[in-house]
Structure formats: C-alpha cells, structure tokens
C-alpha cells in the first residue's frame with residue numbers, strides 16, 4: 219500500500235491551519251524536512267514473532283501527520299507539525315534510545331520534539347521519559363492526577379499494581395481533564411481515564427490527509443489488574459474511579475484507535491489488513507474492559523477477606 223507523501227502532509231498541515239505568520243521560535247524550517255518513508259510493511263516484517271517491550275521496530279506511518287516510533291511491543295507516537303513534534307509515550311527506560319533513533323530515522327532532530335505526553339504512570343510507558351526529556355529538551359505535560367507519581371518515579375500508592383520504579387520526571391505543565399496541548403496546528407486533548415491507573419490519560423487529536431481528517435484516539439490501557447491479595451471490592455472509591463475511567467474511554471471520539479500496548483487493540487492485525495481505521499474496534503474497547511472488570515468484581519465475592 220502506498221502511503222501519502224509525508225512532505226505533502228506537512229505542507230498541507232501548514233496550509234490548512236497554521237497562521238501565515240507563525241514561525242517556530244528557533245526557526246529551523248521543519249516544513250522543509252522531507253519525512254522519510256515509513257511503510258507499515260517494514261514494521262510488520264521486523265516485528266513478526268516479536269512482541270517484547272524492547273524489541274526494536276522501525277518507524278511507521280499511521281495516518282496524516284501521525285507516526286509510530288515505538289518498539290514492537292509498546293507504542294510511542296509522533297505527531298508532526300511545522301512548529302515542532304509532540305511525542306506521545308516513550309516506553310521503557312531502555313526503549314528511549316530506540317524511540318530517539320526512530321525520530322531521527324524519520325528525518326528530524328531530537329530538539330524538534332517540543333512536548334512529551336504520556337498514557338499512564340507505569341514504568342513500561344514512562345520509564346524513558348526522563349531520558350527523552352534530556353535528549354530533546356522537550357517539556358512534559360501531565361495530568362494533575364499523575365504528577366506526584368511522575369515526580370517521585372513510583373506509581374501512586376493507591377494503585378493496586380505492584381510496579382517497578384522509573385527515573386523521576388520533571389513535570390513542566392500540569393493538566394486537568396479536557397485541557398489541550400497545542401503546537402502549531404496540532405491540538406491534543408487529554409482525557410482523564412482512571413481505569414488502569416489513577417493518573418491514566420487518554421489523548422485525542424485530528425490528523426488529516428488533504429481534507430480527510432480523522433480523530434486519532436490514543437486510549438489508555440483499560441485492564442484492571444492487581445497484586446494477588448488485593449480485592450477491588452475493599453476499595454469502593456477506587457472502584458468508582460475505575461468505572462468512571464471506563465466510561466470516559468467509551469466516550470472518546472475515535473476514528474482510529476491506538477493503545478499503549480498494540481496487542482490490546484489488535485493493531486498489527488489492523489495494520490496488516492490496511493484497516494487501522496475501524497469503528498468496531500473503537501466501539502468495543504471499553505465495553506470489553508467493563509465486562510472483564512465486572513467479572514473480576516464478581517470473582518472477588520468468592521475470595522476470603
């Protein structure tokens with residue numbers, strides 16, 4: 219399948235929405251960067267049979283100005299604009315270098331990354347943020363509900379998942395539900411979706427090819443797992459938050475669903491079939507998670523206190 223010419227994408231993005239007098243402050247003409255070809259087929263070939271979080275993958279084009287720059291087992295997304303790049307998730311600490319390499323492979327300098335945003339405060343998604351922050355000089359924006367965990371390098375104490383620590387992250391901008399991170403024509407909206415973790419964040423934005431604009435929904439993980447001896451039913455406030463988070467995920471605008479763990483939304487299968495845009499996948503993601511959580515709560519009834 220032939221993908222749209224990325225240079226054209228950049229030019230179009232600039233033409234549609236960027237004010238004519240807008241200039242990046244450090245004036246490197248990103249609009250002139252020819253984004254390298256990043257065919258999905260290269261990603262699928264290299265990742266065949268590989269799903270580890272640190273298995274290197276090449277960058278791949280998703281839609282419009284949105285690219286995958288993560289590993290075979292973890293997503294990291296790059297949203298391109300002539301004013302700069304927004305990086306969504308970095309993956310593990312080890313993956314930071316792989317993600318950095320993919321950004322370069324697309325033709326950019328690391329200093330072109332101006333913002334880093336994340337899905338949730340677990341080491342497999344934010345372990346590499348501190349290093350990426352150093353490599354790029356980018357600012358980090360995070361929900362208030364994730365800030366303490368980011369800055370302490372440890373998951374929230376009320377989070378039932380026993381998670382490993384990660385390098386502490388400097389949070390430059392604190393966000394509330396519904397806030398936006400804007401860079402050039404790109405507007406990324408954060409949605410508090412506290413199902414998988416208290417600071418869980420989902421992100422939506424528009425990517426366009428010509429006049430065909432799609433809403434990308436980077437919906438956070440929706441699994442509700444815990445240490446063996448933990449019972450959600452002993453924590454009614456936490457349970458209420460989880461339901462609220464799942465409702466918020468269900469309400470996300472969505473043409474193209476992408477999840478931090480590609481396998482959670484059959485990303486490879488969709489890439490292989492050329493159907494990344496799939497309303498059925500958008501629609502079923504939250505209800506499936508709701509059903510699993512209901513089952514979990516039900517099973518706890520049979521567990522001794």
Ligand SMILES: [Zn+2]
Pocket residue numbers: 338340414415439
């Ligand atoms: Zn997690």
